[in-house]
Amino acid sequence: MSGAIVYLVTGANRGIGFGLVAALAARPNTIVFAGARDPSAQALGDLAAKHTNLHPIKLTSADKxxxxxxxxxxxxxxxxxxxIIANAAICDYYGPVVDAPVSVYQDHFEVNSLGPLVLFQAAERLLLASPTGAPIFAVISSSVTSMGNYVHFSLSPYAMSKAAVNILVKGLNAEHSKLVAFLVDPGWVATQMGDRGAKANGLPGAPVQIADSVKGILGRIDGATKEKSAGKFWNAVVANNGNPWDRPTEEILW
Structure with a gap:
C-alpha cells in the first residue's frame, strides 16, 4: 500500500467526480478517497464494494x-x-444578473471558491510531503470564466465564483515551488448540472459525455509536472465543431 499513488476527489457522489473515482479505482496500484457530503450514497457504496482501494469519506465543501x-x-x-482533484461545485442559478439575489452569489462563492481553499489548507502538510516530490492540486474550473473568449450563458454566480478559484490556484502555484497546481475545464458535460444549464440556454442537453471528460481530465493530471503543467488552465476536451462554446485549443484563455 505504501507505494500506491493516493488520490482525493471531491464531489465524488455523482457526475464527473463519480466518473473520476471509478476510473482511478480501476487502475492498478492506486488508493482513492471519494469525498462527498453523503459518503453512504448507494452508488459510491456499490463502487467501493467492487474496488477495495476505494474509500468514500465525508467531505463537505468549505467545512473546515x-x-x-x-x-x-x-x-x-x-x-x-x-x-487532489477539487471537483465539488454548484451551479444553482440561471438568469439575468439583476435578478440574482446576493445570497445566491454568496452560496456559490462558499462552495466553488472557498471550498478548494479550505481543502488545500487542510491538506497542505500531507500533500506537500508526497514522496513523489511533485504533489498535484488540480481544480476543476470552467471556460465560462474566460475573458479572452467570453461566451454569455446567464450564470454569473457560477462564473464569478469559478473565476475566483482560478486566482486561488495561480497564487498557490506561485507560493509553492514543488506543488503542481493547475486548472482544468472539463467541457460542457452531460451531468445533472450540465444538462440543466443546457436546457436553460435552449439546448436539449450538454454535448460532452462524462467518459470523454474524465479521460481528458486524467490526461492532464497523469504525468503533470511543475515545468509543463503548473499555473495553467487546461482544456480537457478540445473541440472545434463551430459552436460558440467550443474550445479548440489545449489551454483556455484567461
Missing part, C-alpha cells in the same frame, strides 16, 4: 472540520496524499 477530519482519515489509512 469536515476537511480536517477527511485529511486525518487519509493519513491514517494511506499515510500519504499525492493528488
Amino acid at each position: 472540520a469536515d476537511n480536517d477530519a477527511a485529511v486525518a482519515q487519509i493519513e491514517k489509512v494511506a499515510g500519504r496524499l499525492d493528488v
